[in-house]
Amino acid sequence: MIVDRAAKIEKGQTIDEVWNGLLDVLPLIGMDFAIYISVTKDFEAPFTLSNIPDLYEKTPPTEDPFLIHSCNSYEILPVGPAFYHRYTYITDADRAFIERAGKRGFHAGIAIPMRLKGNDRFGGVILGNGMDITEFSEKILPKADELRLFCMIIHRRIEELVASPEQPVTAENRTALVAQALPEIFDKLTPREAEVIMLLSQGKTRAQTAQICNISVHTVSDYAKHGYRKLGVHNRGEAAALMLPPDRRV
Numbered sequence: 565m566i567v568d569r570a571a572k573i574e575k576g577q578t579i580d581e582v583w584n585g586l587l588d589v590l591p592l593i594g595m596d597f598a599i600y601i602s603v604t605k606d607f608e609a610p611f612t613l614s615n616i617p618d619l620y621e622k623t624p625p626t627e628d629p630f631l632i633h634s635c636n637s638y639e640i641l642p643v644g645p646a647f648y649h650r651y652t653y654i655t656d657a658d659r660a661f662i663e664r665a666g667k668r669g670f671h672a673g674i675a676i677p678m679r680l681k682g683n684d685r686f687g688g689v690i691l692g693n694g695m696d697i698t699e700f701s702e703k704i705l706p707k708a709d710e711l712r713l714f715c716m717i718i719h720r721r722i723e724e725l726v727a728s729p730e731q732p733v734t735a736e737n738r739t740a741l742v743a744q745a746l747p748e749i750f751d752k753l754t755p756r757e758a759e760v761i762m763l764l765s766q767g768k769t770r771a772q773t774a775q776i777c778n779i780s781v782h783t784v785s786d787y788a789k790h791g792y793r794k795l796g797v798h799n800r801g802e803a804a805a806l807m808l809p810p811d812r813r814v
Contacts, residue, residue: 602687634677
């Protein structure tokens with residue numbers, strides 16, 4: 565599972581290590597481009613990373629159309645020139661920004677909003693490639709939930725590294741999205757089931773898990789129930805035990 569890659573990347577001690585780890589994974593997930601952007605709740609102090617040269621040369625990061633969406637919703641969006649016809653609300657300036665990315669090869673992408681509880685920064689990750697709309701819809705969009713979990717972990721680590729002394733990432737945030745290499749049995753789970761069970765096994769309540777995943781408590785219960793059945797366990801404690809090294813299991 566791609567979360568195993570995230571478990572290695574989040575051990576990075578510098579932003580460059582984490583970012584380069586993300587770029588190394590791009591070919592494995594069918595992507596060519598990555599953009600990371602976050603700002604404060606007042607759209608100030610932008611922090612960006614991108615492997616698209618001069619992406620923000622003519623458009624300030626705070627005017628990236630993705631930020632308007634991500635401050636209001638956690639919905640994953642298909643983006644890029646292949647998809648912008650779907651969004652009638654974008655401005656001419658937004659369209660010009662998107663087309664500049666397209667000229668550099670970013671034709672279709674997926675935008676994944678992120679926000680850490682207790683941190684006033686928000687933003688997210690945008691991944692893209694040169695596929696046409698049909699190919700992207702068939703090959704990439706079905707992986708959206710798996711990519712979201714991967715990007716959540718990367719986002720948490722980057723924000724931890726860029727946090728100022730005045731607003732550090734808290735211990736609660738640190739444990740909320742801690743990744744770990746999962747045993748092979750977890751390959752039976754969907755990305756959403758793995759995400760829910762990992763959070764519950766770390767001690768999060770169903771309500772907290774629902775908030776982190778942006779789903780209802782009822783849906784958390786459904787994912788947990790289906791995931792437990794696939795793993796052959798009955799509760800979060802037994803699921804957590806499966807994540808322990810073999811020599812530590814009872």
